[in-house]
Amino acid sequence: MTPDFDQLLDQRGSICPMPVIALAKAFVDAPESRVLLLTDDPAAQFDVPAWCGMRGRVVEWSGDAPDGHGAAFLIASAATDLDVQ
Amino acid sequence: MATELPAQDGLPQTGDQPPAGYLDAASSAPLHPAARAALLAAMDLGFADPARRYHAARVSSQLLAAARESIASIIGVRPENVSFTTSGTSAVHLGVAGLALGRSRAGSRVLASAVEHSSVLHAAQALPGSPLETLPVDRLGRIELPALELALAAGDIAFAAIQSANHEVGTRQPIEAAAQMLEPTGVPLFVDAAQSVGHDTIPGGWSVLTASAHKWGGPAGVGILAVRNGVRWRSPSPEDPREYGRVPGFVPVPLVVAAAAALEAVERERAAESARLFALVDLIRERVPQLVPDAVVLGDPSDRLAHIVTFSCLYVDGESLLDELDRAGFAVSSGSSCVADSLVPSHVLAAMGALTEGNVRVSLPNGVKADDVDRFLTVLPDIVARVRAALGATDL
Structure with a gap:
């Protein structure tokens, strides 16, 4: 089951580093939003968590994309450290 | 066009130094x-x-x-x-x-x-x-x-x-x-x-x-x-x-x-040379995060080989980075997915939980000039900035 989100970012078909760049851009417009990233880039499973660590975000949930094509990551602000840049 | 062998008398003389800009000894070291x-x-x-x-x-x-x-x-x-x-x-x-x-x-x-x-x-x-x-x-x-x-x-x-x-x-x-x-x-x-x-x-x-x-x-x-x-x-x-x-x-x-x-020759030179390479790698480890925003240096800072260092740069594709560095005269390698045939990033970086994008491995050959490392550190920030700009990844 896919959790609630504010923005849907379908990056399927685009490869490293584009999904992470799109993710970063999504948060520029809406820093507090919860973003559901859909991606089929094999590097995303490593680079999305790494990006979150560098930007004070967390992967709240990950799993298969709702339609079964690729992976999904729900990214939000880290719960307790909104001060982190 | 196929590379042609130079005439016998035109063979490059390597002397004691590897070719300038060759920083990929871990793939293959120049012939001693x-x-x-x-x-x-x-x-x-x-x-x-x-x-x-x-x-x-x-x-x-x-x-x-x-x-x-x-x-x-x-x-x-x-x-x-x-x-x-x-x-x-x-x-x-x-x-x-x-x-x-x-x-x-x-x-x-x-x-x-x-x-x-x-x-x-x-x-x-x-x-x-x-x-x-x-x-x-x-x-x-x-x-x-x-x-x-x-x-x-x-x-x-x-x-x-x-x-x-x-x-x-x-x-x-x-x-x-x-x-x-x-x-x-x-x-x-x-x-x-x-x-x-x-x-x-x-x-x-x-x-x-x-x-x-x-x-x-x-x-x-x-x-x-x-x-x-x-x-x-x-x-x-x-x-x-x-x-x-x-x-x-x-x-x-x-x-x-x-x-x-x-x-035998590299063993004779090893004590002195590995201390020198270790210090050059220390310089890269210290300077890259200062010079390049959102770059992370990976691996153990001290309990490590003297000549190898790897770092990853956010919002950069390894392929463009290698091509730009090659144009600037530097030979390095990358564990980023876009450099691999399979589009899967290096299993080493993956197992470490490290950032895999914009990955560069620098491995210093024996005899590398300190000046090569300095020049690498000089060109790197601009190259990363150019690749990021081309991808629309500025101010993120």
């Missing part, structure tokens, strides 16, 4: 001048079959024996423990398959660190009836010894494979601690030492060790397979008496002679 001289001499002297009974054969045989003795003493074993293969990969393949065969009655499971060179993982995966279990590493890329201990407790193990040091991030592995853990169980330890031989002190405690001459300044075409006395290793190849029955086929004596000459 001592190896070049030895190779040319041995091409004329060592052409004959060392196994025959006539003068020319004895010359070949003596050259081969001297080379073997020299390499064995540097590795810390007797000459009869050392066999020559045609590449580091073939040494790994034979080493892994021979251990599984020799130990088939003792155990079937194969343990390997998750950050082994792909040749080790592929060789282990190819073993029939021997499931491979990879052991996790920490964020520095070092094997988690408690995981090894846990895996050993379950028994039924053919052998464990742990590299001497990682080929992408340079982190040294705790070989002697692992060997102590294995010792009471009788499980042999396979050590891929391709990045350490000629570059670092070779740890003890291993049962089978492999290496590759072109990583230390010898010619390509020579791998080392060392098997200690008493280790249950059985040849997976059809019978052939050469190389103590471990490696079938004719030995390229001139290449082996050159490999030994290079190893």
Whole structure:
């Protein structure tokens, strides 16, 4: 089951580093939003968590994309450290 | 257009220095001048079959024996423990398959660190009836010894494979601690030492060790397979008496002679040179995060090989980065997915939980000029900025 989100970012078909760049851009417009990233880039499973660590975000949930094509990551602000840049 | 060989008198003279901007020694080191001289001499002297009974054969045989003795003493074993293969990969393949065969009655499971060179993982995966279990590493890329201990407790193990040091991030592995853990169980330890031989002190405690001459300044075409006395290793190849029955086929004596000459030379230079390279890598480790926003340097900062360093840059694709660096005259490599044929990032970076995008491995050849490192650090920030701008990734 896919959790609630504010923005849907379908990056399927685009490869490293584009999904992470799109993710970063999504948060520029809406820093507090919860973003559901859909991606089929094999590097995303490593680079999305790494990006979150560098930007004070967390992967709240990950799993298969709702339609079964690729992976999904729900990214939000880290719960307790909104001060982190 | 095909590259044409320069005329004989136009051959580049390497002297004591590698080509400017060549920072990919971990892929292949430039031929050491001592190896070049030895190779040319041995091409004329060592052409004959060392196994025959006539003068020319004895010359070949003596050259081969001297080379073997020299390499064995540097590795810390007797000459009869050392066999020559045609590449580091073939040494790994034979080493892994021979251990599984020799130990088939003792155990079937194969343990390997998750950050082994792909040749080790592929060789282990190819073993029939021997499931491979990879052991996790920490964020520095070092094997988690408690995981090894846990895996050993379950028994039924053919052998464990742990590299001497990682080929992408340079982190040294705790070989002697692992060997102590294995010792009471009788499980042999396979050590891929391709990045350490000629570059670092070779740890003890291993049962089978492999290496590759072109990583230390010898010619390509020579791998080392060392098997200690008493280790249950059985040849997976059809019978052939050469190389103590471990490696079938004719030995390229001139290449082996050159490999030994290079190893002797780099060992003589090692104390001074590795201290110098260690400091240059320290400089890269310190300066890259200062000069490049959102760059992370990976691997152990101190317990590491002298010459290897890897970093990743956010919002950068490895392919563009390598191309831009190549245009600026620098040869480096990358574990980023876009550089791999498979679009899968390096399993080493993945196992470490590291950022894989915009990844660059710098590996310094012996004799590299400090100026090359300075120039690299000078051009890098602009190149990263250009790649980011092209991807629309500014101010993120």
